[in-house]
Amino acid sequence: AAFISIQAFPALLDLPQDLELSMISCGSRHTAAITRGGELYTWGWGKYGQLGHGDNTSSDQARRVEHLVAKGLRAEDVVCGPWTTYVRVLE
Numbered sequence: 001a002a003f004i005s006i007q008a009f010p011a012l013l014d015l016p017q018d019l020e021l022s023m024i025s026c027g028s029r030h031t032a033a034i035t036r037g038g039e040l041y042t043w044g045w046g047k048y049g050q051l052g053h054g055d056n057t058s059s060d061q062a063r064r065v066e067h068l069v070a071k072g073l074r075a076e077d078v079v080c081g082p083w084t085t086y087v088r089v090l091e
Contacts, residue, residue, distance in 0.1 A: 013043075013062060015033075015062055016041075016064070019036075019037075019041070021034065021035055021036070022034050022035065022036045023077065023078055024078075025078045025079050025080040025085075026080055027044070027050065027080030027084070027085065028082040029083075030042060030043065030044030030045050030046065030050055030051060030085070031043055031080065032051075032052075032080050032085050033062065033078070034077070034078055037074075038074030038075050038076065039065075039068070039075065040052065040064070040065040040068055041063060042059075042063060042065060042085065043062045043063060044058065045058045046058045046059065048084070050080070050085045051065075051085070052067065052068075052087070053065065053066070053067075054067065068087075072091060073089040073090065074089060074090045075088070075089055076088045076089060076090055
């Protein structure tokens with residue numbers, strides 16, 4: 001099993017391509033962020049599929065949720081629960 005760093009304090013994160021974030025939300029063990037362009041990035045513990053990548057993989061690196069891109073959806077709002085992620089999108 002992959003080791004995932006879970007920290008109880010803020011940590012510096014390198015985002016791909018120097019993205020600018022417009023919103024961020026933290027769950028108990030995962031984080032989701034929306035860019036100014038409406039892309040959703042998630043990282044952390046993914047055991048219950050809460051990262052939105054179609055699997056249960058965990059990641060210490062921010063990964064873009066490709067499903068939204070493939071469907072032509074723009075993320076507008078995100079709220080992380082303990083083991084869930086809720087996203088409001090626009091077509």
